[in-house]
Amino acid sequence: MKTVLVIGIGAGNPDHLTLQALKALNRVDVFFLFDKGPAKHGLNDLRRDLCTRLATERPWRLVQADNPERGPDGDSYTGAVAQLNEDKQQVLERLMDQHLADGECAGILVWGDPSLYDSTLRILQAILASGRQVFEYQVIPGISAVQALAASHKVTLNDIGGSVRISPGRQLPTQLAPGESQVVMLDAHQAFERLRGQGLFIWWGAYVGSVDEVLIAGPLDEVADEIIRVREQARMRHGWIMDTYLLRPISRR
């Protein structure tokens, strides 16, 4: 039997790693890394450093594969992601076929938490369903960017008795539901702009938890322009940006 460990490694701070993740790293025979292009080489360097520094109890090897890119959304974002996941599935199947022997253990390092806006679990389940690979797998939770954002801003995600909605930018409603706090991840288009003028407070952060962390908090109407400016500068400097934010009425701050 082959084993795959899906290991949440937190949101950019190597100290976000849990003891459970540390133990998992030290069970791995082969780490699978996916190359997402030159702009994100830094992220894979961090993964490699993590393995070198923390997986010290036994020998391991590292296999890197090109990560398929998402095609144009066309009529359907979901469709584009589903196609991307099929492409990723082929890559991972090939890795498991060629680089993971029976009785061995593979490790896939996931930024944040594998349960939130990550496709690794869906892809593994599709491989299992295809019957083309037989393996068992385990999921090790990690600190998500949402939690790192809240911790850095020292703010709770919910207010008393309230709900929290976590959405990708394109699902951000034009108004928050009463009693609800709204978290946005994966927002390529600064969707918060459409909520100006509603008395909201925003806690915004990019690269949260990492040494490059940038934080801005304030009434949305007052800080939106600053966030847009800082966000663009950071995106230019790093070649990519990962930002997250929390919105709630100022009255329930």
Next chain:
Amino acid sequence: MKTVLVIGIGAGNPDHLTLQALKALNRVDVFFLFDKGPAKHGLNDLRRDLCTRLATERPWRLVQADNPERGPDGDSYTGAVAQLNEDKQQVLERLMDQHLADGECAGILVWGDPSLYDSTLRILQAILASGRQVFEYQVIPGISAVQALAASHKVTLNDIGGSVRISPGRQLPTQLAPGESQVVMLDAHQAFERLRGQGLFIWWGAYVGSVDEVLIAGPLDEVADEIIRVREQARMRHGWIMDTYLLRPISRR
């Protein structure tokens, strides 16, 4: 200056502790524990074990205080919680006044993540606002029961491009919004019952991450009665229950 570290310790598995939390434990001079009555002594025993086992780099002491209980909800759950938090604030102020010297560091261990359905941050901010104690504080994120649930069930919280709503039981809507996954924490009344007959799938767990973990997954209409039965048995056996669940249409399972 006094320092308070609010340390997320994860959802019941001692290995959920992050390296950041481990370092924080080893900065603490005094741990503040809150006694929530005999039924929950086991939880404080776990906290105490954690300190003894992991805070080994320097001497520390432990101060325990009775935790105020929430009064009847009366007209307002939020009001009852706000009153409870005022009571807790008094207790914590007294601890900081009598048991934390200038230059010292206090540690408060929070189950799960301090940003999700926990009042410690709100209470510290109220103390700071009162001006009766001067201190700095830091938040160390932890693995929440939501993440432990998802990891144990090997399921993602969102589906592709979708949103996730995290609510206390009393905020569970009678219907899920399209494209939304629903997580429920703090549900004393099995609110999922009111969503029977809607083609939903449920991933349910109690004491997730701990050695007492119980998991049930299936179509809600088929497993609801089993969950109610297992939940009641577990509550009787442990004297308390902490359960969490995820709901999503079977079609988007």
